[in-house]
Amino acid sequence: MIPSPAKIFTLIGGICILSGVFLLLWDYFNLLFPLGKLPGDITIRTRRFAFLFPLTSMVFTSLFLSGISWFAGLFRKYFMASYTT
Secondary structure (H helix, E strand, O other): OOOOHHHHHHHHHHHHHHHHHHHHHHHHHOOOOOOOOOOOOEEEEOOOOEEEEOHHHHHHHHHHHHHHHHHHHHHHHHHOHHHHO
């Protein structure tokens, strides 16, 4: 059964709102650690130029999002399969 477009758009809107609140709280409380200022992030500052290459932050973010995707797939495989039969 295909969900209606209204339910899909409501879900997408809810995800956007929750991610926005999470980012606001992350910035306000500086949760866990500051991304972009981790050891391994490359920063070059001169008098007229600043270059930031957040290598470690990008790797951490990639691993975090990959883990969330893996858990979502696992959830879908084991818990949503019972609803389709």
